[in-house]
Amino acid sequence: MEGSVSIDGASPSFTHGGWITFPFFIATMAGLTLAAAGWNNNVIVYLIREFNMKNINAAQIANILNGCVSIFPIVAAIIADSYLGSFSVIIISTSLSLLGLILLTLTAILDTLKPPPCETGSSFCQNPSKSQLAILYISLALASLGAAGTRFTLATMGADQFNNPNHQGVFFNWHFFTFYAATLVSVVGIIFVEDNVSWGLGFGLCVVANLVGLVIFVFGRRYYRLLKPQGSPFTGLACVMVAAFRKRKVALSFKSEDYCHEPQGEGRNTLRTTPSNNFKFLNRAALLTEGDTNSDGSITKPWNLCTLQQVEDLKTLIRISPLWSTGILLCTPIAIQLSLIVLQALAMDRHLGSHFQISAGSMIVFVMIATSIALTLIDSFLIPTWRNLTGRTPSPLQRIGLGHILTISSMAISALVESRRLSVARSHNLNGNSVVPMSTLWLVPQLVAVGVAEAFHFPGQVSLYYQEFPKSLKSTAAAMVAVFIGIAFYLGTAVVDLIRKTTRWLPDGINDGRMDNVYWVLTATGIANFGYYLVCAWLYKYQNVEKVELQ
Template identity: 70%
Template structure:
């Protein structure tokens, strides 16, 4: 009888019971987002008659927004609405955006007249058509804001065991790359060879399935209540420290404002790094009410808030090294599509792959590498009794990314040589197989498997508890900035050199790749210095990271 009563009680919150719902959600939403974004350059060129380099620049901006917007979703989840509401609302917005994009491909009125062969120039999109296109892409992009990284953090929050968190994150990213692979092979092929409307319609269906899976599992989720914006407290530290800059610091821990923790009696000690910020937690006359509460929040902060800000300052140099790293990747990914459009893409005489499908090699490489890395390092640990730290994992990603840029330069040099041999100009197809680019894309994928999850786990473990969702989204901020910076660099190269004309056979894209290789080497040196100077925030975290690195 007791067993029956227990079975009728409320379901257990959190744990592995949430795994299938969260993974299904990730699969559906990623399939939808990748389905409309992976082939957007080809769509802009072929359906909206936009010039190739301009289409690549628009795609970079879109990808930058997709990468940068999750930080807004993470802040909303941490501070105000909670993860469940943010993910649900974002999924609904995404459905509306992709549906509008599908309509631009179905209704002739919503896109320009197709180009005709001959001397007459192609007709570009009207202002109304351009506006509808941009609005649909904006809504689709906003849909990514509250899902990609907020979903990762919400999933990790379902587990209290750090090992289980690591396993979930590995499966989370494996699912993300696997769904991207399905999208690149299936949906992109349908868009190029069957119908753009059907391809975008499948993206809408995938988004809807992901949303239904997420809502279905709501009764099992362990939902953390938002605690208000943690960034207000961090800003308070700067203001309070400046206002009290002339006060003498005390060596006694009791003289600083402490935030009582449930079940803990141990006081937080002050640290000497960035000592100026300790002024913010120094209790002076008139700071406290008779009941012990803070009288003026912007004049006194807790020592925990001070230490949280110090943590972010210590992490910032490591974080900044990722910007230039991802900038080179952002430029490379857009240029690869343009190269593929000007190369022989036939698998067999009767079958030609899509230019956007080339990214499938990155995804395959990343997915396989993610599956193998844990096993490889487990064997490595048994033999050496040591494991590389997360920073070493990120460093391997740096090295592989630099190698991929050098390979890209060599392949493009060969492609340009073939174009000149056959007197080909503009964007004419060079008689050189597109599969020459596969090695560089495989190297990119392996580098991503080392770098991307390593960055997420590093920030998740090292960031203050109050901004865990923001910690995961910090990788998205890096990628977003990188896409914008990549767009600016490409514009600069176009204005100052002749390397990137509208017809890539007339330019020197290989020189662009060599510049990216040199920039990557300089950035890697900066990363080595930052990694050498960085100290993990807690001794127990250092042990945890060493044992759970990959």
């Protein structure tokens, strides 16, 4: 593979990359996911019980953290693509998350790092001090940034080990399967330890899992295919816009020789000889004018002239951006739902039998189970069946569309279940956050629906952007999924704040509110966004997917 080197800088051989690297990436993903899921999915409960925070405030902090975990991968991807490479970024990020988890474990173990517990039978609770909050937030920030830096960079580096697009697709499926399966184990095991044994022991297990993942990843370095950082691709994209503006009055040409082309030997399999017809105003950026090049053919002023490939790369991003934007409103309802589910579970009967009680933070386990099973069935049954019936595999856009429909269904189910929960609460004259005599298993159908939805749309999104984005933006392509997830979490936080300020649907005591109305709003938003998605998908023309899907 051109542009790749071994760890010692030697030329790559057949031993670098390929399926021999697969166990290392999957095992690393498993360890890091065990660690991240063990604290992240129970952080709301930890803040409420150990730091005496109000329910909605704790949920909002969790949304901000999840937004950070989802937004930061784009920064990590840019650093990986432009400067350090994926290997170094993963090492640094994993070390940061390890440091953050160690500090978080100390907040659980040392009494001086957290406020005293609320007095039994009293509503008085002492708030944490500024120093206690500072240490808590630093630990959460480090753990979040570390988890963010590896989540999609690890996926991209793993896909870089394969040349065959079908093999890359198989890797992505197993990558996501490992993510959900490891999260499932963590939510069932580690969170149970946190709630029923010790927060310190539970967070300590996260530390061990993170450390094991780091060691496994480093141990496999001799087998990896490492791509050299090529410098920031965004500089070239910015150059296109600047150069096109400066030459806005220059007449366009239809001759290939009038445009600046990529130098030979740049590792691209196909290069356009003439510019495409869409977004013609950008073609001027590659148009040769007097004084643009030196006698040896080199570019005199980079911000006055770009290559035709850089122009086409920017056009690719513009064409796909409407599709990308639909992912924001697809994930915003999910982001809100996952935080509200914890609050609902805390106010419902979580007993299974007379002795076992489900942890509120473990409710997400049903999403993980549904997603893991669905991914397996999709990969082993649905896709082969679809291929046998139609002669081709389901396109990424089709998988994403099914994810939209299932997500909307999940929001509608959530609204109906919450309406029943509130009805039961009122029939028993329960207010505040009193436990309603209604099993948390009522929450399972909506979680299963959103889990199956994620099995369709997340791999579909990653596969679409990885194959459609320009070669120089491969790491960034995978991280773009994380970006709209992060935006969705922040947007979800803003939506919840807006609802709290303008309505009485989300008071501190959820039995006094109308959370079902929130879910109905999310359902309506999802329907409108799905209509927008259908228009974008209908207008979009694949650049690369159709060329490789039958290989």
